[in-house]
Structures are given as structure tokens and as C-alpha cells.
Amino acid sequence: MAYTKITKIEKGDWNKVHKYTMEKEDETFELPDGSMFLDAMMQNGKVVIYFLVNPTAVLSKRRFILVGTGKDMPEEELHYCTTLKLVGDGLIGHVWEYARVEQSKAYVVATGRNNSRHDC
Numbered sequence: 001m002a003y004t005k006i007t008k009i010e011k012g013d014w015n016k017v018h019k020y021t022m023e024k025e026d027e028t029f030e031l032p033d034g035s036m037f038l039d040a041m042m043q044n045g046k047v048v049i050y051f052l053v054n055p056t057a058v059l060s061k062r063r064f065i066l067v068g069t070g071k072d073m074p075e076e077e078l079h080y081c082t083t084l085k086l087v088g089d090g091l092i093g094h095v096w097e098y099a100r101v102e103q104s105k106a107y108v109v110a111t112g113r114n115n116s117r118h119d120c
Helices: 105-111
Strands: 016-022 026-032 036-043 046-053 059-068 078-087 091-098
Touching: 016 026, 026 046, 036 078, 046 078, 046 091, 059 078
Parallel strands: none
Antiparallel strands: 016 046, 026 059, 036 046, 059 091, 078 091
16 A cells, blocks of 8 residues: 655645545536645445545635546546546546646636646
8 A cells, every 4th residue: 555645734734634525527626725735435325535634725626527437538647546446346447637627817816826736
């Protein structure tokens, strides 16, 4: 099993693990800026993704896609997150994060941020 080394976390910053449910194969979430992908798994028949977050951070959009083994990949640039069993032993899915998420120019100007970041 591989472990991600986490450097010292300042009190009050990265202190929560949040869960996001993928309701469809291609999903965009508003996550606290800088959220770190932890894992994905099945729960109650749906794929859930866990992130270490700073709940007080500005929200930014991040887009994920679930691609089944043998299925066509989108043409956009993607970054691999994880692989998981979807149903019993038969169906396997792979979670990827899109490298870029469209953001309004107003958001970038107002915040000074271009949040096309990923950490999978």
C-alpha cells in the first residue's frame, strides 16, 4: 500500500476530510481551493471521492470523470487519480481529473487565481 506523505498541517487550515458523491460519470465539484485528493470508493452504489480540505478556503471548480476499463478516454488532458471496483469482482472504474476546468474571467480577475490545478 502506498502512502502520501503530508507535511506539517497548520492548526485550523487543512483539518477536515470531505466526501463528494459522483452522481454521473463526468462530474464537476466546487472544492475548497488546494484540496488534496485522498481516495475514491463505492458507497451505497455510488462512487464517492474523499479530499483533505481547508473548509475556509475559496471554492474552485474541479472536474472528474469515471472511465470503465476498455472504454474510450476523452481527448482532453487528464490526470490519473485512482482505480476502484464498481460492482463485485467484475466492473473496474478509473477516476481521472481534467487538467483544465473552464472558469469565468470575472472569477480569475476577482480572485487573482486560475484554479486549473490538480493533485491526483
